[in-house]
Amino acid sequence: MDIIITISSGFFLLVGSFLCFSGGIGLLRFPDFYTRMHAAGVTDTLGAGMILIGLMIISTDLLVFSKLVLVLLLTLLIGPTTSHVLAKAAYHNGLMPKTLNNHEKNNAKETSSSNP
Amino acid sequence: MLFAATLAIFITMLLAIIRGIVGPTLYDRILAVNMFGTKTVLLIALLGFVMGRPEFLDIAIVYALINFISVIGVLRYSDTHQFKHSPTLEDPVEKED
Amino acid sequence: MVIVAFAIIRMKDLFAVVMLLGIYGLISASFFIVMDAVDVAFTEAAVGAGISTLLMLVVIAMTGRKEKANRHKPFSALFIVLVTGGLLIYGTLDMPHIGAVDAPIHKHVAPRYINDSMAEIGVPNIVTSVLASYRAFDTFGEVVVIFTAGIGVLTLLSVARRKESEEEISSINDSMHEQHLVIRIVAKMLIPFIFLFALYVQFHGDFGPGGGFQAGVIFAAATILYAMLFGLSTARKVINQTFIQLIAAIGVLLYGSVGIVSLMSGGNFFDYNVLASDPIAGQHLGILLIEWGVGCTVASVMIIIFFNFAGRQELHQQKERVQNQEPS
Numbered sequence: 001m002d003i004i005i006t007i008s009s010g011f012f013l014l015v016g017s018f019l020c021f022s023g024g025i026g027l028l029r030f031p032d033f034y035t036r037m038h039a040a041g042v043t044d045t046l047g048a049g050m051i052l053i054g055l056m057i058i059s060t061d062l063l064v065f066s067k068l069v070l071v072l073l074l075t076l077l078i079g080p081t082t083s084h085v086l087a088k089a090a091y092h093n094g095l096m097p098k099t100l101n102n103h104e105k106n107n108a109k110e111t112s113s114s115n116p
Numbered sequence: 117m118l119f120a121a122t123l124a125i126f127i128t129m130l131l132a133i134i135r136g137i138v139g140p141t142l143y144d145r146i147l148a149v150n151m152f153g154t155k156t157v158l159l160i161a162l163l164g165f166v167m168g169r170p171e172f173l174d175i176a177i178v179y180a181l182i183n184f185i186s187v188i189g190v191l192r193y194s195d196t197h198q199f200k201h202s203p204t205l206e207d208p209v210e211k212e213d
Numbered sequence: 214m215v216i217v218a219f220a221i222i223r224m225k226d227l228f229a230v231v232m233l234l235g236i237y238g239l240i241s242a243s244f245f246i247v248m249d250a251v252d253v254a255f256t257e258a259a260v261g262a263g264i265s266t267l268l269m270l271v272v273i274a275m276t277g278r279k280e281k282a283n284r285h286k287p288f289s290a291l292f293i294v295l296v297t298g299g300l301l302i303y304g305t306l307d308m309p310h311i312g313a314v315d316a317p318i319h320k321h322v323a324p325r326y327i328n329d330s331m332a333e334i335g336v337p338n339i340v341t342s343v344l345a346s347y348r349a350f351d352t353f354g355e356v357v358v359i360f361t362a363g364i365g366v367l368t369l370l371s372v373a374r375r376k377e378s379e380e381e382i383s384s385i386n387d388s389m390h391e392q393h394l395v396i397r398i399v400a401k402m403l404i405p406f407i408f409l410f411a412l413y414v415q416f417h418g419d420f421g422p423g424g425g426f427q428a429g430v431i432f433a434a435a436t437i438l439y440a441m442l443f444g445l446s447t448a449r450k451v452i453n454q455t456f457i458q459l460i461a462a463i464g465v466l467l468y469g470s471v472g473i474v475s476l477m478s479g480g481n482f483f484d485y486n487v488l489a490s491d492p493i494a495g496q497h498l499g500i501l502l503i504e505w506g507v508g509c510t511v512a513s514v515m516i517i518i519f520f521n522f523a524g525r526q527e528l529h530q531q532k533e534r535v536q537n538q539e540p541s
Contacts, residue, residue: 017124024128
């Protein structure tokens, strides 16, 4: 029983920390605001959820367990809400997603047509 | 495994700080601060388990709530009159001279 | 942390500076956590990362977000700062290492706090017993300082409010409702929970991290959230300005009167042992009352500061709106 608990919590923690880490890299490497927000959203919900579930599995106390559930619910409630408001405010204030403009599109067409 | 997770979160926080300092637009910074806050919540919860002090979770809850409130506050005030007419998107001033 | 501090100095965009200050508060709180100073981390989380960010934001919304370019070169000031910093660092060379057992700070009063506070006060959290019982007079001073800050803000920034017509309020609320629908619903779910959590922190201060200061700040933060999302006038209907001023004064009064009652019943000032027949019960009662006083004062002063700052800003906006309407 002990080994099952250890392995499963370790699995959850590992997946969670991997997601958080990849989200951090995404936050740094992605080209514009909206894609960065996508990367941060992953860490906010799934990464945090995985880590908290991993902690829940190894928690021994009922009080600690319930507090972890509370934190999980709060993150699940707060994370998407903040992302939504952030995206909305950015869009309202005229921050456009970075798309290929016409010039670049033409370039892309030319390169694709020149070497088929 | 707890140590590995703590380390990963710590590195993620560093990445978020870099984005918060570099980030070209205002919203990038807000995003970085928000992500930094959530990562701090996780870090505190993990540290509580590493150090065997589960009452750290109280602080984690406070962080989650305060983080939410401050991000909402930032967005609420970035919507006000003055910010809309100031050059919000690209700030030439903040480039390191 | 040093990197963030340097970035804060370099930046001219005050809005970004506020964001980075939030990060700075979070980092220093993480440090406190690592060093096992739970109560300090709690306070830093609530005050440094939460309330001060909000208040600075309101101020920036009033003044504008660009720092003025600085022309003169402050070399002499830099010299003085360098010398002072060098002297301070030189002073730290003589200090014992962090965690050394024979450091003077561990010899003086700390053993008594750690060994005897359980028997004398009967409160598991040593920080609370030190703060509210051994050093009650210092804490009283802090509360009075906060109260004075509230009074200062009131005298300097208090705005004479015009009577707003109901229609205007409802129209503002309608437009707000369209804009922030999702967040309003989530906040409606969260705000009662935050209030409840503030009360938990208030009463749980004896047993775990927490206490009056933190609870007051969390309470104020929830109220500020409400005021931001549902409009200042709505929040003013819920929490009256005069009422909140009264609460701030009552908090200080409660704190002081606990001391005076203990003085009357034959003990020293803030000697709670005489409050009840059993010394430990007296200590419990005294700490509970004092924490209540601190919580009331902190919460109401924070709310007062926010209301007055934001009220001025709203007044400003109304003037602008009137000016924009007149030419057209």
